[in-house]
Amino acid sequence: MKLLLRVLPLALILAGAALLFERPAYAYADPGTGLLAIQAVGSALVAGGWYLRKKISSLFHRNQPARQEQQEFSSTENSEGPSLQ
Numbered sequence: 001m002k003l004l005l006r007v008l009p010l011a012l013i014l015a016g017a018a019l020l021f022e023r024p025a026y027a028y029a030d031p032g033t034g035l036l037a038i039q040a041v042g043s044a045l046v047a048g049g050w051y052l053r054k055k056i057s058s059l060f061h062r063n064q065p066a067r068q069e070q071q072e073f074s075s076t077e078n079s080e081g082p083s084l085q
Contacts, residue, residue, distance in 0.1 A: 049056065
């Protein structure tokens, strides 16, 4: 983590300098190139969310108790009498 905090400001400075001192490209970009870039970014976000789905779910369900409703339902189902099976 400490290494990341040392490297991150340097990386941001270098990225800013690269954007500040850019040169004209004199190149042709196909109209579909932007859409392809947007699709690649969207796919990467979805894949990252799918890979980290359990961690993301645990963030939203951190303070909820275990599901006792299912346990109560199964215990009342067994105490009602014989089943139809």
